[in-house]
Amino acid sequence: MIHQASTTAPVNIATLKYWGKRDPALNLPTNNSISVTLSQDDLRTLTTASCSPDFTQDELWLNGKQEDVSGKRLVACFRELRALRHKMEDSDSSLPKLADQKLKIVSENNFPTAAGLASSAAGFAALIRAVANLYELQETPEQLSIVARQGSGSACRSLYGGYVAWEMGTESDGSDSRAVQIATADHWPEMRAAILVVSADKKDTSSTTGMQVTVHTSPLFKERVTTVVPERFAQMKKSILDRDFPTFAELTMRDSNQFHATCLDSYPPIFYLNDVSRASIRVVEAINKAAGATIAAYTFDAGPNCVIYYEDKNEELVLGALKAILGRVEGWEKHQSVDAKKIDVDERWESELANG
Ligand code: ADP
Numbered sequence: 073m074i075h076q077a078s079t080t081a082p083v084n085i086a087t088l089k090y091w092g093k094r095d096p097a098l099n100l101p102t103n104n105s106i107s108v109t110l111s112q113d114d115l116r117t118l119t120t121a122s123c124s125p126d127f128t129q130d131e132l133w134l135n136g137k138q139e140d141v142s143g144k145r146l147v148a149c150f151r152e153l154r155a156l157r158h159k160m161e162d163s164d165s166s167l168p169k170l171a172d173q174k175l176k177i178v179s180e181n182n183f184p185t186a187a188g189l190a191s192s193a194a195g196f197a198a199l200i201r202a203v204a205n206l207y208e209l210q211e212t213p214e215q216l217s218i219v220a221r222q223g224s225g226s227a228c229r230s231l232y233g234g235y236v237a238w239e240m241g242t243e244s245d246g247s248d249s250r251a252v253q254i255a256t257a258d259h260w261p262e263m264r265a266a267i268l269v270v271s272a273d274k275k276d277t278s279s280t281t282g283m284q285v286t287v288h289t290s291p292l293f294k295e296r297v298t299t300v301v302p303e304r305f306a307q308m309k310k311s312i313l314d315r316d317f318p319t320f321a322e323l324t325m326r327d328s329n330q331f332h333a334t335c336l337d338s339y340p341p342i343f344y345l346n347d348v349s350r351a352s353i354r355v356v357e358a359i360n361k362a363a364g365a366t367i368a369a370y371t372f373d374a375g376p377n378c379v380i381y382y383e384d385k386n387e388e389l390v391l392g393a394l395k396a397i398l399g400r401v402e403g404w405e406k407h408q409s410v411d412a413k414k415i416d417v418d419e420r421w422e423s424e425l426a427n428g
């Protein structure tokens with residue numbers, strides 16, 4: 073007898089970045105963060121969770137490959153979900169005993185994994201939701217966000233659509249470090265996102281590793297979490313509630329820039345952006361300059377891929393310029409990548425370098 077449940081979860085791209093843990097074991101962040109959840113028609117994780125008395129071990133299959141299940145984060149998620157199911161089974165003896173059975177998770181991302189497009193967010197959100205459905209848990213998205221956070225911090229925000237805040241909380245056990253919805257997607261229906269897939273390669277430094285190097289070595293990071301983020305959090309929330317695109321856009325770009333500056337300020341430095349990423353920043357700047365207003369905002373997670381937020385009425389202007397300069401960006405299904413031209417070093421430089 074196999075019990076089974078399937079679900080999908082969307083990606084969310086932060087506009088105020090989570091970068092830093094105050095408690096790595098519980099995955100508690102050093103600061104509040106804000107994100108926009110993207111449509112599941114584009115980027116999503118599809119996950120099936122099943123359990124059976126015949127299964128002999130927990131298993132996770134990601135994009136067709138079996139993954140290690142001994143990692144602390146996954147273990148914590150399984151433990152929490154089982155505890156919630158145990159509570160139900162203890163109070164109702166007619167329920168099938170699923171909590172003690174081994175779990176099999178089969179998951180697929182329809183976009184690059186570990187490339188800075190929030191695969192850990194969609195991935196753990198889908199995993200938590202799939203098991204919660206399998207166990208018929210009655211917990212609210214907010215309660216489930218506390219579990220998802222322990223899998224991957226950014227995952228707690230993917231349990232909601234629209235505009236989402238992860239409130240860092242103050243409790244040492246993490247019981248108030250959870251996601252809340254700031255506004256639904258309907259609140260600002262004109263909002264659009266374009267994704268420039270600069271590279272689908274797995275990043276060299278995972279988010280988990282990178283942020284701890286920053287926490288321990290970057291002086292700029294201290295300034296960021298103590299003075300910059302608290303003020304920016306309030307301003308960004310207000311800009312979303314007011315549907316004030318220029319303010320939202322400027323805060324988003326400034327925050328992406330500062331996050332990548334703390335990466336560069338880490339020792340050894342961490343580089344997530346590449347030349348094409350920087351070229352896309354320039355294009356967005358040029359678009360805004362030509363429009364005489366801030367109509368587009370770039371942001372980069374921990375990877376080179378650019379996400380550009382804009383409003384529907386400016387789609388032709390924004391996508392037109394991006395397409396003309398950077399390549400084909402008409403939509404995920406149609407064009408998966410931006411053409412980047414390979415440029416060989418001029419012979420003149422080669423001889424100068426050879427001559428010292
Ligand atoms: P990203 O920028 O894509 O979020 P991270 O470094 O934060 O990159 O996390 C990537 C890791 O997240 C993967 O190596 C894998 O362990 C985990 N992950 C990604 N997708 C899934 C999924 N669908 N189910 C479970 N875990 C996933």
Ligand code: DP6
Pocket residue numbers: 085086088089090091099105190192193223224225226227279280281372373374
């Ligand atoms: C740059 O949530 O992937 O995307 O909690 O260690 O799994 P872990 O990290 P993760 O970090 C996301 C960092 C970011 C910013 C953000 O999503 O807020």
Ligand code: CO
Pocket residue numbers: 190191192193224226279
């Ligand atoms: Co991630």
